[in-house]
Ligand code: URA
């Protein structure tokens with residue numbers, strides 16, 4: 001089974017990784033998506049935020065977390081006293097997966113083969129940035145970095161060790177907060193997202 005490792009450049013700076021990922025053909029998702037949506041942010045970032053997969057607007061713009069979930073993330077970051085410009089934001093899977101419903105493109109969950117195929121890009125990004133802290137948004141990045149048995153309901157908001165950071169924290173995905181029908185529950189999840197960002201960011205110097 002082919003993985004992104006096959007497309008890995010020799011020089012692994014964020015720029016050369018991004019360029020190489022534009023040509024990745026390690027799974028079928030590149031066939032229907034418009035472009036690779038690589039991570040974005042400074043190589044000196046102390047905090048890396050990992051989402052699941054680009055959505056419709058990310059696919060069109062080529063940038064991660066620019067749609068509705070991204071707006072909620074930006075709001076949570078600023079509530080946590082963090083600046084998006086100082087954070088490196090990426091996804092486990094770099095191409096948009098969708099089903100079409102009329103003219104709309106609806107998000108479809110990546111399967112384990114696609115996650116496995118794409119994972120070398122995320123690992124290379126983490127190796128290039130060497131963050132002090134990592135925040136996993138939702139269960140897909142949490143399982144990718146913390147293992148398939150990870151459960152968000154049990155381990156959200158805890159500091160966990162991974163080989164990429166001794167401060168890895170999993171929290172709610174902003175899209176899950178947006179989908180939550182109960183407004184009180186949705187507000188609670190949003191404040192937990194902010195708390196979890198604060199937890200990951202302190203007491204290290206990730207704000208600078
Ligand atoms: N949801 C994600 O997980 N990532 C994005 O980039 C956008 C929405």
Ligand code: SF4
Pocket residue numbers: 003004021024025026027028029030036093094095114117118119
């Ligand atoms: Fe490569 Fe990932 Fe895109 Fe699949 S989703 S083609 S592994 S970049």
